[in-house]
Amino acid sequence: MNTRTFKRGIHPAGHKELAADSPIRLVHATGQAVYPLSQHIGAPAVAIVAPGERVLAGQKIAEAGGFVSAPIYSAVSGTVSAIGPHMNASGETVPCITIDTDGLDQWVNPAWDPAGEGAYTGEAVEALVRNTPEEALTPEAIRGAVREAGIVGLGGAGFPAAVKLTPKAPEAIDYLIVNGAECEPYLTCDYRLMLERAEALLAGCRWILRLFPKAKCVLAVEDNKPDAILHLTELVKASGDGRLSVCPLRAKYPQGGERMLIAAVTGRRLNASLLPADKGCIVMNVSSVIASFFAIACGRPLTHRIMTVTGDSVSTPCNLEVPVGMSYREVLEAAGGYARQPKKVITGGPMMGTALFSLDIPVTKTSASILALSEDPVAIHDTTPCVHCGKCLRACPERLVPQLLAAAADRDEFDTFEKYGGMECIECGSCAYVCPAKRHLVQSMRYGKRKTGEIIRARRAKEAAETAKGGTVAGGKGGKTP
Amino acid sequence: MNLKKSPVAVVDGADANSPAGSTTDMTTTIHVSVSPHIRAGETTATIMRDVVIALVPACAMGIYAFGLRALWVILTCVLTCVATEFVYQKLMKLPLTVSDLSAVVTGMILAVNMPAGIPLWMPALGSVFAILIVKQLFGGLGQNIMNPALAARCFLLISFASAMTSFPETVRTLFEGNTLSGATPLAAIKAGASIDWFQMIFNTHSGCIGEASVIAILVGAVYLLARRVITIHIPGLYILSTVGFVCLIHLVMGTADTLSVNYLVAQVCGGGLLLGAFFMANDYVTCPITPLGQVIYAVLLGLLTALFRVVGSSSEGVSYAIIIGNLFVPLMERVTVPRPFGMVRKKRKG
Known part of the structure; x- marks a missing residue:
């Protein structure tokens, strides 16, 4: 395989085998759902519900607080019990909307319910593509749908996707890079999406390409996921769309970092003061593209996300489709709890994730994983003086x-x-x-x-x-x- | 929160423990720390252990060529270095760092730079100088401005010139050949003799304990390269530039007729160059880490070594070249910090 990569970087052990073969499973929220008003980069969202109000799943509960911001939707049906401070993953107390779930899972639009059978199959996606009218696919309509659905960079950064899709000069964009590198060890959620929802991913890519007339779309996947590369390559070939291509990347950390990814795919180099669009690139995570597809096709808001629950302390490592707002404790229970006492519990990957000291925190749009490790490699070794090894x-x-x-x-x-x-x-x-x-x-x-x-x-x-x-x-x- | 302090926080009775419904009752502690949460297995001690392993072949061949006398020198150096570090840290109430093996490495490197016949109190004195003066008084591991072993060797060279340069005859050679007894190959070629390059590389010969066998040094070097403890850049460039500058100086001085394969092989393999290049010039603490800094440093070492060897009165020059080079390292690093990824070269004003 002809793989591309960037210079330097490291090769940590992958540990992806723990959860890689577990298909995505939907989890239902039962307790309280908590929605921090700021789960994206930019201005916090503004609550538009009041305590005591009944909300349905898929109902907007907070409006975008500015251009660089994103609305928030409830993933559950229930009653708003409070709007006030609650702890988030980094241990800060932030303003949140709390909803007491009624367990009925009543949706504003039943088509948005992820529990719907076969919602992600090739046929279902094809039907959605067929039934989507042309006026829903104008650049304005696409940006509007992505914006209204509250989609943010689901890879972890949480930058509002609609802002990303609105560069100053859309015709100057020549690369739409879909980030399927998933270079963090342990994580397998993007991998499962590329296997299970590839049709929606490709359809989403083709629609987003309508925003950028001169762009080609590159699906960048690390070569430690050969079956994902194969699956996507076959689908791209079958689609016959010459603007799509799959780019295998060498498995190396941090290959999925935006600047490294752009360097690997295009050879262009960005520094901290430049945005990808300044070098003609738009980078989107696979799950953001899939969410955008459903937002454009049926107006479905971002209410759920995929999380990998893994680590040697977790009894059954798995990939779960989790309602945003659900507590980490419930997510862990859905994965069967701990098999043995963890020394460290992390959300996100082991390289850049945050160590948790409590599981009573809500899943946000950018929560990628619960990783429970029975050993803490950081604590094993003492810090010694720098020997200047380089x-x-x-x-x-x-x-x-x-x-x-x-x-x-x-x-x-x-x-x-x-x-x-x-x-x-x-x-x-x-x-x-x-x-x-x-x-x-x-x-x-x-x-x-x-x-x-x-x-x-x-x-x-x-x-x-x-x-x-x-x-x-x-x-x-x-x-x-x- | 002060980000600089307390890297790993241990949360007592933290509630990230088992959720209800889990089978076991868990009420111990979990850790909270800044990312990354995984680390490579390599530590300072494993690196030092690898260097010790890499020096074993050279030491073994030294003992083979010079007899048990070499073993006593090696043991004296290692034990004195470790003891000096231990006693100093005990007296100063500092944390004990003997277990990181860096003192062992210093002792071994000093030993392989000694003639086997030296009175044992000299290596002992050198070891104390290396650890106490050059390493600990500058702040311990990572803080010394010169390679401790080489600084100690130079100290001994200056103080006891004749003892440090009287090399005993080899008591054993690997195979029969026209190796010169007594004089080191480098001194011999400086005096005008010629040594067959094959003998030079494959047979044992006179010199410091670690210089007895070229192959033994290379085995250790290959081990360090394979373990990725060292990279080839500094040693490779140092050796190449030494050869280059030796040729250049001879050309400039009009003595190009001395240049021959035998002469150049003796320059590379006959003295301390290989040992210096693979085990001392690239000592982590005292060599640059910036890519361009490494190039400048290695070329400077090559130039100094060639000057000392060809123009200077002594046949050797590696030790002095390296410790002089060491002193320029902070400066070289400052001016060779790489331009960060994605930064464009700044245009000069005016």
């Missing part, structure tokens, strides 16, 4: 010198941190993974990025104020114009 530098896909930057951050030397490109760090964790001294490089990098970001914003604000005041501002020392 392995972090050889692992960093952003071509940074993590050793130098982390040391600068630890010493609060934020000018050094900025000078050597610390703000370019994508926090992929490759450096900390390879570090033989087990140094907590990502922690230092995050600290450096946060502090340096504050300094940069303050400097820009000051520059902007001076410009507004007198007008004669020289391009000051090191001052970058955004």
Whole structure:
């Protein structure tokens, strides 16, 4: 297989075999469903329901709070019990809408119910494509449907999909890259989607391509998922659409990172100040494309997502279609609970995910997994002094010198941190993974990025104020114009 | 929250424990830490262990060629290094780091740079100097500005020049040949002798303990490369540039007629170059990690080595070249930090 990739990166053990062969299974919510108003990048959504109000599954409960924002829909039918603070996955207390589920699963539109038999088969998708009128497929209608459905980047970033699909110059876009790399170890949800819902995925790609007349669509999949590559290749061939192609990527972490993916597929390089659209690329996760397909075809809002529940502490690792809002505890129960006591429970992949200290947190649009590990590899080893081995530098896909930057951050030397490109760090964790001294490089990098970001914003604000005041501002020392 | 502190938080009685309905009752603790949550198995200690393993063939051939005397030198160096580190850390109430094996590595590297016939108090003194002065007083592992073993070797060379350069005859050779007894091959060719390149590479010969067999050094080097403990860049470029500069200097000095295959093979294999290139020049702590920095560093080492060997009065030059090179490492790194991925070269103003 002719595979493409990026430079540097690491090869952690995959562990995908734990859940890879478990087909997606729908889970029903029983307890409370909790919806944080901010589960995307951008302005928080604004609640449009009141406590005591009865809501149906698929009903909009919060309106987008701005252009870069997304509405939120209830995945359950029940009664709004509260609008107030609740803890989210990162341990912060954030405003949320809480709904007491009535267990009836009454939908606003029964066609949206994911429990519907055969909703994802090739025939069902074909019927939807056939029955979708041409006026629903104009660029405006497609963007409107994606926006109205509350679809955000389901790979984890949570950037509103409709904003992504609205670049300044759509005709300048020549690549629609569908991200099926799934480079994080353990995770298999995108893999299952590519096997089970490939027809919807391809139909979604073809519709989204209508927004970008000059673009071709590349389905980028890592070569550790050969059956997904084969399945997609056959379907692409059968579709006869010359604008679609499958691009096998070498299995390497962080291949699914946006900048790495674009570099692998197109050879173009992005830095932190550029969006993919600036280099003619739109990158969407497979699950975002599938959600967009159903939004365009039947107006179905984003109410469910696929989660992988896995790890050696989970009794039956599996892939579940989970209502957004359901608590992690219920999701874990649906997977049969723990087989043995976990030392660490993570949401997201093991490389970039968040360690949880409570399961009483709601599933959001971007929750990709529950990963329960019986050993904590971070705690096994003590941190020892840096021996300056340079392995972090050889692992960093952003071509940074993590050793130098982390040391600068630890010493609060934020000018050094900025000078050597610390703000370019994508926090992929490759450096900390390879570090033989087990140094907590990502922690230092995050600290450096946060502090340096504050300094940069303050400097820009000051520059902007001076410009507004007198007008004669020289391009000051090191001052970058955004 | 202070992001700089407490990397791993242990949450007591955390409620991420078993959900209701699970069969077992679980009430222990779970960990919370910043990502990534998985780590490679390699640690500083496993790297040091690999270096020790890689030095075993060279030490073994040293003992074979120079007799048990070499073993005593090796043991003296290793034990003194470890003891010095242990005693210093005990006295200073520092955490004990003997188990990371870095002191063992320093001892072995110092030992392979010693002539087998040296009085044993000299390697002991060198070991104390390496660990105490060069390593611990600068802040311990990772903080030294020069390779401790090489700095100690240079210290001994300056202090006890004759003892450090009187190499005993080999007591055994692998096979019969016209190897020169007494003088090291490098000293011999400097004096104008010629050594068959085949003998040079495959037979044992005089020199420091670790220099007895070229093949033994290469076996260790291949092991380190295969284990990905080292990369070929610095050693490879160092050896190539040494050969290149030796040729260049001879050409400039008008002595190009001395250049021959035998001469150049002796330059590479006859002295400390191979050992220095694979085990000392690329010592993690004291070599650059930036790609361009590594190139500059290796070429500088090659230039210095060639100058010392051809123009200088001594036949050797590797140790001095490396510790001088070590001193420039922070500077080389500062000016060779790579441009981050996706950043365009800044246009110069004006």
